[in-house]
Amino acid sequence: MSQTLLQQIITMGAALMLLISFALLSQKRMLSLLHWFALQGVVLAAVTALVAYTSDNTELYVSAAITLMLKGMLLPWVLWKIIRQMHVHREVEPLVNIPITMLIAAALVVFSYQVTLPIEHLSHLITRNTIAVAMANVLLGMLMMITRKKAITQVIGFLAIENSLFFAGVGATYGMPLVAELGVAFDVLIASVVFGLFFYHIRDTFESLDLNKMEK
Numbered sequence: 001m002s003q004t005l006l007q008q009i010i011t012m013g014a015a016l017m018l019l020i021s022f023a024l025l026s027q028k029r030m031l032s033l034l035h036w037f038a039l040q041g042v043v044l045a046a047v048t049a050l051v052a053y054t055s056d057n058t059e060l061y062v063s064a065a066i067t068l069m070l071k072g073m074l075l076p077w078v079l080w081k082i083i084r085q086m087h088v089h090r091e092v093e094p095l096v097n098i099p100i101t102m103l104i105a106a107a108l109v110v111f112s113y114q115v116t117l118p119i120e121h122l123s124h125l126i127t128r129n130t131i132a133v134a135m136a137n138v139l140l141g142m143l144m145m146i147t148r149k150k151a152i153t154q155v156i157g158f159l160a161i162e163n164s165l166f167f168a169g170v171g172a173t174y175g176m177p178l179v180a181e182l183g184v185a186f187d188v189l190i191a192s193v194v195f196g197l198f199f200y201h202i203r204d205t206f207e208s209l210d211l212n213k214m215e216k
Contacts, residue, residue: 006054007126013047014130017167018109021140024160025101030083030152034076037156041071044163047130051170054126060170071163083152096147105140112136127171134168137161 020040027033045068052060096104112135120128141164144157 006050007129010047010050010054010127011129013043013050014133014167014171016043017047017137017164018133018140021137021160021164022102022105024156025105025140025144025147026098028098030150031080033153033156034080034083037079037160038072038076040160040163041067041073041076044167045072047167048170051127063170067166071159075159079152079156086152095149101143101147105143108139108143109136112139125172130171131168134164134171137164137167140164 017040020036020043023036024033024040027036045064048060048064048067052058052064113132116132116135120131138161141157141161144160145154148154148157
């Protein structure tokens with residue numbers, strides 16, 4: 001497979017990651033949100049495997065497999081179990097309505113492309129076109145955390161940021177050392193367990209996961 005074709009496929013994967021970030025911002029139902037989050041993990045794993053093939057880096061194949069199992073399967077399943085047991089099915093009303101959120105997201109994407117343009121010119125990697133998308137995904141994850149009221153939705157935003165940072169590492173440097181990636185994956189897994197415990201304690205204390213009710 002030619003380098004040009006591989007670059008185009010990786011760029012399409014990056015574009016799909018960006019579209020999924022917009023989809024995450026537009027969802028109100030928790031189940032749909034989890035579906036898109038799981039899809040993001042699958043796409044991230046696929047892009048990582050393509051970069052591994054392009055760079056002939058066998059460690060990235062391991063990273064792709066871990067990403068698929070952890071972020072495409074395990075974490076969405078854990079969050080689905082929590083949502084089902086706590087009967088939290090819908091983000092009632094975000095702090096900023098969806099159309100305005102989409103406009104802010106579009107502005108953040110333009111900002112990301114402008115900021116990363118000099119970096120892309122300096123890079124000679126086949127994945128250099130993904131750097132701007134990775135930064136945009138990080139900012140959109142932050143936007144999701146800022147504009148949502150439910151604690152679970154904010155945690156999904158946090159995990160989406162972690163996905164984007166991993167994507168940025170793969171695109172900018174062909175991935176971190178495998179030991180570091182295993183450490184990060186373990187930290188994310190432990191964090192998801194801790195978040196689950198916090199959700200149960202928050203609901204028992206405040207009878208809701210709405211942050212506005214906690215502030216009152």
